[in-house]
Amino acid sequence: MPEIPLVPAHWRFPAHPTSVRRARQAVAESLPYGLHSRLGDDLGLLTxxxxTNAIRHGACREDEDFIELVLWPADGHYWLAVSDPGTGKPELVRPETDSESGRGLILVDSLATAWTVRPRPTRGTSVIAGLPFRQFG
Structure with missing residues (x-):
């Protein structure tokens, strides 16, 4: 008999800056008890x-649009998908030294084992990133 996978955690938040903290807290609270704190910190930073990128670059109307998160364990990783209604494709770029923003995907790239951008079947874009949990503990 095959092993039955866990049901992914799923949340929807308004495309508003206050949702960043709420999303980070929701992800942290969904991790199993006893999981090494570094995984929680890294997942919090990825979240x-x-x-933040989804709100800034993918949402059109903060009073109408939503950001969706899905978190699930698979293949020795915790995978986080953040989706927005936008059609843009985030790209890894190196900002100018004195730039005050533009480093988010550099952090994602350095933390995640793998990450990608995928169009959603109906509307929008998802960024998916994975953190290994086998390296902790």
Whole structure:
């Protein structure tokens, strides 16, 4: 008999800056008890960066649009997908030294084992990033 996978955690938040903290807290609270704190910190940072980018670059109307998060364990990783209604494709770029923004995907790239951008079947874009949990503990 095959092993039955866990049901992914799923949230929807308004495309508003206050949702970044709420999303980070929701992800942290969904992790199993006893999981090494570094995984929670790294997932929190990934969540903050991806949700911030989705709000800034993927949402059109903060009073109408939503950001969706899905978190699930698979293949020795915790995978986080952050989706927004936008059609743009986030790209990894190196900002100018004195730039005050533009480093979010650099952090994602350095933390995640793998990450990608995928169009959603109906509307929008998802950024998916994975953190290994086998390296902790």
């Amino acid at each position: 903050s960066e991806l949700v």
